[in-house]
Amino acid sequence: MNIAYFLTPKQDTAYLYDDYTVRQALEKMRAHGYTRIPVINREGAYVCVIGEGDFLWYLIDLNGPEGVSMARAEGLKLRDIFPLRTTREYKPVRIAATRAEVVRVAMNQNFVPVTDDDGSYIGIVTRRNILKYLTAAGGILSENDSTSGVKKPSEEGDGE
Numbered sequence: 001m002n003i004a005y006f007l008t009p010k011q012d013t014a015y016l017y018d019d020y021t022v023r024q025a026l027e028k029m030r031a032h033g034y035t036r037i038p039v040i041n042r043e044g045a046y047v048c049v050i051g052e053g054d055f056l057w058y059l060i061d062l063n064g065p066e067g068v069s070m071a072r073a074e075g076l077k078l079r080d081i082f083p084l085r086t087t088r089e090y091k092p093v094r095i096a097a098t099r100a101e102v103v104r105v106a107m108n109q110n111f112v113p114v115t116d117d118d119g120s121y122i123g124i125v126t127r128r129n130i131l132k133y134l135t136a137a138g139g140i141l142s143e144n145d146s147t148s149g150v151k152k153p154s155e156e157g158d159g160e
Contacts, residue, residue: 003102004095006125006133007114013124015040018047018079025078026055036090038113038121039078046113046121049090050078095122106130 015038016025029037029052036051058081091105092113102125105112111124 002095003093003097003099003114003125006099006102006129007095007123008126008129009123010121013038015121016050016078017042018077020078021074022055022059022076022078022081023074025050036110038090038124040121044120046092046115046119047079049109049113050081054081092121093125103130 014028014032014034016028018039018041020028025037029035036049038049039047041047090109090111090113092115093102093105095114095116097114102112106125106127111126113121114123114125116122
């Protein structure tokens with residue numbers, strides 16, 4: 001089985017374009033309740049993952065005589081931020097990656113961006129999807145385990 005089984009496709013994920021302003025990016029992240037989100041360019045190529053901390057540290061670094069304001073942030077594009085500051089690199093994998101590769105990467109990040117062979121962003125694999133698969137396939141949760149608080153994938157509907 002390839003990693004496409006775990007993939008949440010691009011159309012079902014939130015992402016930012018690298019020409020979004022800081023304000024647009026923060027508003028979209030807030031609307032979705034995300035602390036980290038993939039960034040792509042207008043051609044669809046994966047660029048990076050940016051997080052709240054990246055914005056915070058960038059705005060602190062900008063804090064000069066004018067101070068920091070949302071009005072000032074409206075003129076800043078994401079592509080101006082991430083070459084200078086991303087606190088943590090989220091490594092993407094190609095769609096042809098093995099399950100073992102994806103699991104290794106997912107151990108250090110909440111989700112794994114997935115690209116095609118040309119580097120275009122096609123979706124993400126979440127730790128949740130990996131754990132749901134392992135739970136269902138390996139019988140990690142027993143039918144009588146009511147203290148776990150975790151439902152088997154068959155009990156959740158579409159869940160995403």
